[in-house]
Amino acid sequence: MAYEQLKEDVWRANMGLVEAGLVVLTWGNASGVDRKAGVMAIKPSGVDYEDMHPEDMVVLSLATGELLEGDLRPSSDTPTHLVLYREFPVIGGVTHTHSNYATSFAQAGLEIPCLGTTHADHFYGAVPLTRQLTREEIQKDYELNTGRLIVEYYQQKGLDIMDKPGVLVPYHGPFTWGADPEAALHNAIVLEEVARMVFQTRLINPQVKEIPRVLLDKHFKRKHGPGAYYGQSKT
Amino acid sequence: MAYEQLKEDVWRANMGLVEAGLVVLTWGNASGVDRKAGVMAIKPSGVDYEDMHPEDMVVLSLATGELLEGDLRPSSDTPTHLVLYREFPVIGGVTHTHSNYATSFAQAGLEIPCLGTTHADHFYGAVPLTRQLTREEIQKDYELNTGRLIVEYYQQKGLDIMDKPGVLVPYHGPFTWGADPEAALHNAIVLEEVARMVFQTRLINPQVKEIPRVLLDKHFKRKHGPGAYYGQSKT
Amino acid sequence: MAYEQLKEDVWRANMGLVEAGLVVLTWGNASGVDRKAGVMAIKPSGVDYEDMHPEDMVVLSLATGELLEGDLRPSSDTPTHLVLYREFPVIGGVTHTHSNYATSFAQAGLEIPCLGTTHADHFYGAVPLTRQLTREEIQKDYELNTGRLIVEYYQQKGLDIMDKPGVLVPYHGPFTWGADPEAALHNAIVLEEVARMVFQTRLINPQVKEIPRVLLDKHFKRKHGPGAYYGQSKT
Amino acid sequence: MAYEQLKEDVWRANMGLVEAGLVVLTWGNASGVDRKAGVMAIKPSGVDYEDMHPEDMVVLSLATGELLEGDLRPSSDTPTHLVLYREFPVIGGVTHTHSNYATSFAQAGLEIPCLGTTHADHFYGAVPLTRQLTREEIQKDYELNTGRLIVEYYQQKGLDIMDKPGVLVPYHGPFTWGADPEAALHNAIVLEEVARMVFQTRLINPQVKEIPRVLLDKHFKRKHGPGAYYGQSKT
Numbered sequence: 001m002a003y004e005q006l007k008e009d010v011w012r013a014n015m016g017l018v019e020a021g022l023v024v025l026t027w028g029n030a031s032g033v034d035r036k037a038g039v040m041a042i043k044p045s046g047v048d049y050e051d052m053h054p055e056d057m058v059v060l061s062l063a064t065g066e067l068l069e070g071d072l073r074p075s076s077d078t079p080t081h082l083v084l085y086r087e088f089p090v091i092g093g094v095t096h097t098h099s100n101y102a103t104s105f106a107q108a109g110l111e112i113p114c115l116g117t118t119h120a121d122h123f124y125g126a127v128p129l130t131r132q133l134t135r136e137e138i139q140k141d142y143e144l145n146t147g148r149l150i151v152e153y154y155q156q157k158g159l160d161i162m163d164k165p166g167v168l169v170p171y172h173g174p175f176t177w178g179a180d181p182e183a184a185l186h187n188a189i190v191l192e193e194v195a196r197m198v199f200q201t202r203l204i205n206p207q208v209k210e211i212p213r214v215l216l217d218k219h220f221k222r223k224h225g226p227g228a229y230y231g232q233s234k235t
Numbered sequence: 236m237a238y239e240q241l242k243e244d245v246w247r248a249n250m251g252l253v254e255a256g257l258v259v260l261t262w263g264n265a266s267g268v269d270r271k272a273g274v275m276a277i278k279p280s281g282v283d284y285e286d287m288h289p290e291d292m293v294v295l296s297l298a299t300g301e302l303l304e305g306d307l308r309p310s311s312d313t314p315t316h317l318v319l320y321r322e323f324p325v326i327g328g329v330t331h332t333h334s335n336y337a338t339s340f341a342q343a344g345l346e347i348p349c350l351g352t353t354h355a356d357h358f359y360g361a362v363p364l365t366r367q368l369t370r371e372e373i374q375k376d377y378e379l380n381t382g383r384l385i386v387e388y389y390q391q392k393g394l395d396i397m398d399k400p401g402v403l404v405p406y407h408g409p410f411t412w413g414a415d416p417e418a419a420l421h422n423a424i425v426l427e428e429v430a431r432m433v434f435q436t437r438l439i440n441p442q443v444k445e446i447p448r449v450l451l452d453k454h455f456k457r458k459h460g461p462g463a464y465y466g467q468s469k470t
Numbered sequence: 471m472a473y474e475q476l477k478e479d480v481w482r483a484n485m486g487l488v489e490a491g492l493v494v495l496t497w498g499n500a501s502g503v504d505r506k507a508g509v510m511a512i513k514p515s516g517v518d519y520e521d522m523h524p525e526d527m528v529v530l531s532l533a534t535g536e537l538l539e540g541d542l543r544p545s546s547d548t549p550t551h552l553v554l555y556r557e558f559p560v561i562g563g564v565t566h567t568h569s570n571y572a573t574s575f576a577q578a579g580l581e582i583p584c585l586g587t588t589h590a591d592h593f594y595g596a597v598p599l600t601r602q603l604t605r606e607e608i609q610k611d612y613e614l615n616t617g618r619l620i621v622e623y624y625q626q627k628g629l630d631i632m633d634k635p636g637v638l639v640p641y642h643g644p645f646t647w648g649a650d651p652e653a654a655l656h657n658a659i660v661l662e663e664v665a666r667m668v669f670q671t672r673l674i675n676p677q678v679k680e681i682p683r684v685l686l687d688k689h690f691k692r693k694h695g696p697g698a699y700y701g702q703s704k705t
Numbered sequence: 706m707a708y709e710q711l712k713e714d715v716w717r718a719n720m721g722l723v724e725a726g727l728v729v730l731t732w733g734n735a736s737g738v739d740r741k742a743g744v745m746a747i748k749p750s751g752v753d754y755e756d757m758h759p760e761d762m763v764v765l766s767l768a769t770g771e772l773l774e775g776d777l778r779p780s781s782d783t784p785t786h787l788v789l790y791r792e793f794p795v796i797g798g799v800t801h802t803h804s805n806y807a808t809s810f811a812q813a814g815l816e817i818p819c820l821g822t823t824h825a826d827h828f829y830g831a832v833p834l835t836r837q838l839t840r841e842e843i844q845k846d847y848e849l850n851t852g853r854l855i856v857e858y859y860q861q862k863g864l865d866i867m868d869k870p871g872v873l874v875p876y877h878g879p880f881t882w883g884a885d886p887e888a889a890l891h892n893a894i895v896l897e898e899v900a901r902m903v904f905q906t907r908l909i910n911p912q913v914k915e916i917p918r919v920l921l922d923k924h925f926k927r928k929h930g931p932g933a934y935y936g937q938s939k940t
Contacts, residue, residue: 024428025421026466027353046466076457076465098353104432107351108440116812117877118732118803135449142453171446172352186730193729197809199439204904205813211876214840218847222781230781231731231751259663260656261701262588281701311692311700333588339667342586343675370684377688406681407587434674494898495891496936497823516936546927546935568823574902577821578910605919612923641916642822669909 002069003041003059006034010041011054013093013181018049020189022099029075030095032181033085038062042081044072062086076143083147084177088154088161093181095188098173101195105129106168112194114211115201120219121230122190124163126210128153132170150175162224166191237304238276238294241269244328245276246289248416252332253284255424263332264310267416268320270327273297277316279307297321311378318382319412323389323396326412328419336430337409340364344405347429349446350436355454356465357425359398361445363388367405385410397459401426472539473511473529476504479563480511481524483651487567488519490659498567499545502651503555505562508532510555514542532556546613553617554647558624558631561647563654568643571665575599576638582664584681585671589664590689591700594633596680597661598623602640620645632694636661707774708746708764711739715746715798716759718886722802723754725894733802734780737886738790740797743767747786749777767791781848788852789882793859793866796882798889806900807879810834814875817899819916820906825924826935827895829868831915833858837875855880867929871896 013030017023026049031042041057058070058078065082067074075081081094097103105112105127112127114120119127130153137145146169154161165187166176176187201208223230248265252258261284266277276292293305293313300317302309310316316329332338340347340362347362349355354362365388372380381404389396400422401411411422436443458465483500487493496519501512511527528540528548535552537544545551551564567573575582575597582597584590589597600623607615616639624631635657636646646657671678693700718735722728731754736747746762763775763783770787772779780786786799802808810817810832817832819825824832835858842850851874859866870892871881881892906913928935 025424044467073467098428100428100432101435103351103353104435104439107432107436108443110440115876116808118808132447133450138449138453142457171350171450189730193805197805197812199435200806200809200904201812203438203908204809205815208813212837214843215838215876218843222847232749232778260659279702308702335663335667336670338586338588339670339674342667342671343678345675367682368685373684373688377692406585406685434670438673495894514937543937570898570902571905573821573823574905574909577902577906578913580910602917603920608919608923612927641820641920669905673908 003034003037003039004054006032006037006039006041007054007057007059009181010043010057011052013095013185014043014052015049016182016185017095017097017188020185020192022097022188022192023049024098028095028097028099029077029081030093030181030185031075031081032093033062035062035089035092039068040082040085042074042078044070045075047072077146079141079144080147080150080175083144083151084175087151088177090162090179091177091184092179093184094175094177095181095184096173096175097188097192099188099192099195101199102168102174102192103172104199105195106170106173109170111168112191112198114216115198115208116211117215117219118190118197119194120211120216121223122187123166123194124220124224125216127166127168127174127191127194128157128159128164129168129170146172163220238269238272238274239289241267241272241274241276242289242292242294244416245278245292246287248328248330248420249278249287250284251417251420252330252423255420255427257332257334257423257427258284259333263330263334264312264316265328265330265416265420266310266316267328267419268297270297270324274303275317275320277309277313279305280310282307312381314376314379315382315385315410318379318386319410322386323412325397325414326419327414328416329410329412330416330419330423331408331410332423332427333408334423334427334430336434337403337427338407339434340430341403341405341408346403347426347433349451350433350443351446352450352454353432354429355446355451356458357422358401358429359455359459360451362401362403362409362426362429363392363394363399364403364405381407398455473504473507473509474524476502476507476509476511477524477527477529479651480513480527481522483563483565483655484513484522485519486652486655487565487658490655490662492567492569492658492662493519494568498565498569499547499551500563500565500651500655501545501551502563502654503532505532505559509538510552512544512548512551514540515545517542547616549611549614550617550620550645553614553621554645557621558647560632560649561654562649563651564645564647565651565654565658566643566645567658567662569658569662569665571669572638572644572662573642574669575665576640576643579640581638582661582668584686585668585678586681587685587689588660588667590681590686591693592657592660593636593664594690594694595686597636597638597644597664598627598629598634599638599640616642633690708739708742708744709759711737711742711744711746712759712762712764714886715748715762716757718798718800718890719748719757720754721887721890722800722893725890725897727802727804727893727897728754729803733800733804734782735798735800735886735890736780736786737798737889738767740767740794744773745787745790747779747783749775750780752777782851784846784849785852785855785880788849788856789880792856793882795867795884796889797884798886799880799882800886800889800893801878801880802893802897803878804893804897804900806904807873807897808877809904810900811873811875811878816873817896817903819921820903820913821916822920822924823902824899825916825921826928827892828871828899829925829929830921832871832873832879832896832899833862833864833869834873834875851877868925
């Protein structure tokens with residue numbers, strides 16, 4: 001079996017979605033890439049998580065989408081993942097879930113504003129909401145167009161993909177990413193928790209304001225970039 | 236013991252309701268049929284789930300409701316299940332729960348609108364709410380009339396029972412069905428999750444609109460019917 | 471050790487409160503009586519549930535409140551329980567919790583209206599809210615007066631204690647009872663679930679109406695009294 | 706290994722935060738002090754709870770903040786903890802979490818009013834909200850200033866730190882304390898549960914009033930101070 005480590009990492013991120021309570025039934029998927037090998041591994045479509053093993057992960061060519069290894073069909077969201085990896089070389093893992101608070105914001109057609117330091121530690125401002133797909137984009141190459149929609153959003157805004165490592169697609173749900181599948185999973189967990197707290201905060205105080213910019217900067221930069229001092233030194 | 240496989244499948248679907256957090260105490264029930272044998276198996280009435288085994292499932296004649304096997308009284312909702320199987324030959328499993336979000340919509344007297352793709356993947360539009368039973372329908376043959384009420388709804392609307400594999404009965408709660416007990420359980424889990432997300436979505440944005448028709452079509456048909464491409468090939 | 475069965479039953483009901491998610495830390499308590507022996511057993515005060523064993527249950531005289539057996543102080547709510555047993559000979563078990571939805575209604579100063587059949591299966595109409603205690607009743611014999619308050623409510627309304635086997639005390643929380651500790655626990659679980667669903671139902675539809683009387687009668691009497699047909703025959 | 710008991714107690718309190726569902730990922734931290742030895746032990750920064758052992762706790766000088774023992778960086782919130790211990794000699798344990806109801810109140814910019822006896826048993830009135838930090842306090846010595854902010858609040862109000870053993874910092878979240886790490890953990894659990902119930906109570910009844918003073922006094926003093934009669938005698 002080739003790509004063992006990649007498959008193991010991707011499988012682990014998928015199981016992490018279940019452990020974190022972000023998926024119901026067979027919903028959701030996580031993927032990862034091996035940039036050197038030019039491949040992506042992703043969860044098979046519609047398979048029970050409890051029956052799923054590392055060797056069930058499906059391996060595809062990052063360049064062509066051609067199936068290279070695996071006996072099962074890849075996730076139906078595969079074209080979305082491929083577009084993200086192709087356009088954003090810095091990302092190494094992607095997740096998609098229907099986790100219920102984040103999806104509720106996607107269904108409500110609203111971005112998730114940054115109301116506190118929990119959010120500011122991980123997303124540099126609001127978790128964005130893309131535009132809706134057009135009728136034509138839905139009817140043909142739907143999953144591919146979902147990926148393009150996300151890419152378009154970040155490019156038009158001139159946003160660094162890692163400053164906001166997750167996004168909501170209207171009527172649908174969240175996608176998150178990171179340097180590897182574990183980081184993408186991590187951001188899926190954060191996004192759901194942050195969404196839940198915005199939901200609660202606004203019910204407590206509908207007039208709530210966004211976090212002051214100085215506090216947003218302090219927290220995001222405490223964890224990211226050259227001045228970071230949170231966590232253990234990586235060396 | 237006859238009907239072993241059927242009892243096993245029905246027992247498993249009942250236990251699945253517990254595992255999915257859809258039941259409290261002894262509430263809820265799942266059933267299944269063996270069309271060739273002309274029988275239905277269903278959970279016994281008011282028995283603790285943890286003390287329940289496959290052999291405790293009660294087997295009745297689909298045609299007459301006569302008890303064929305089992306030492307315990309069948310669920311008090313048995314007449315509801317029997318009516319559904321008799322009127323809809325395509326269904327092989329039925330569940331009834333008081334799962335708390337779906338039941339809250341039933342108590343609120345409102346259908347569950349389709350606000351996103353999670354819903355659209357499984358129900359082709361809103362999860363319906365039947366009319367209320369009349370005084371006479373409540374006082375005599377209550378459980379039988381509950382079944383007839385559901386049948387009436389689908390027949391009057393000319394709805395395909397499998398396009399919307401679940402319904403709410405006012406002041407009461409949800410019923411779901413499917414090709415077999417496992418599919419009925421699956422739809423009970425989906426219905427509760429979908430209800431929860433509508434609850435949350437409307438608290439986030441009370442002016443939220445239903446999913447566009449083109450997206451509803453795309454998602455439902457991605458999973459159902461001749462053009463389906465989600466999941467693994469069944470052959 | 472005397473009263474072994476009673477202590478075992480009371481301990482089991484207390485542990486059942488934990489398993490059902492109705493208690494946090496050392497909050498809550500369940501008790502039971504042996505009418506023939508004239509004794510009540512109750513949880514000790516402020517002891518961790520995980521360190522608690524049947525032999526830690528404290529046994530007191532039902533008539534005098536005198537401590538008969540046990541090395542620990544009884545629950546501080548003991549006088550409340552004693553009053554209920556003395557005034558209502560039909561009850562054999564009592565619980566008190568701060569379960570969070572029921573307590574939220576008690577804090578809100580509102581009874582829990584009957585909005586559906588889940589509720590109607592167990593409580594014959596709204597779960598009542600007593601009046602508030604007076605300053606004097608709080609400052610002297612507080613726990614005793616809490617019990618008297620509940621008794622006063624049922625007596626003044628001419629209510630059968632078993633038709634509504636639970637009540638809310640304002641600013642405080644729920645008390646439930648039943649024929650034995652297990653039944654009292656059962657009603658505590660039902661009360662919390664029912665409170666949760668009223669909470670949700672009213673957020674979905676603030677104009678929701680109570681269940682029609684005919685449906686309330688049907689469901690309550692399906693489970694209680696001479697015409698009951700739910701569950702297994704007790705003979 | 707020195708300070709074994711302290712490290713064990715602090716580790717246990719940190720794990721207790723996880724068991725109580727108060728933390729997500731690596732968020733949150735608990736600490737404790739040995740006043741005789743003049744040291745504080747605290748969770749390391751950004752380490753997975755499941756990989757954390759008592760020997761990973763970081764020990765620092767209470768007077769200087771100098772690292773005395775441990776291979777890992779201490780929590781980034783260390784300066785906040787140190788200030789609290791230095792200013793309030795009566796406390797022996799501190800926690801900080803982003804538990805979601807308490808954090809939602811912090812994000813909403815509102816204190817948590819005392820609406821019931823659950824709250825009154827543990828906090829003598831509302832759980833306070835401090836003022837916001839200034840721009841300068843955020844940009845330089847942020848974590849130290851967070852501690853000073855809390856100290857300032859209690860000193861300016863002339864509040865006994867043990868009457869209200871927890872506080873909310875705007876846009877951020879709760880800090881709690883107690884006589885030892887276990888008591889601080891205990892108060893973190895209470896604070897979250899109380900916050901949840903205020904959230905629910907106000908959605909049920911937006912016009913809800915605070916608990917009457919006489920009932921607040923009764924409950925708080927039933928558990929604290931010379932007239933306490935809740936729990937087991939400590940002798």
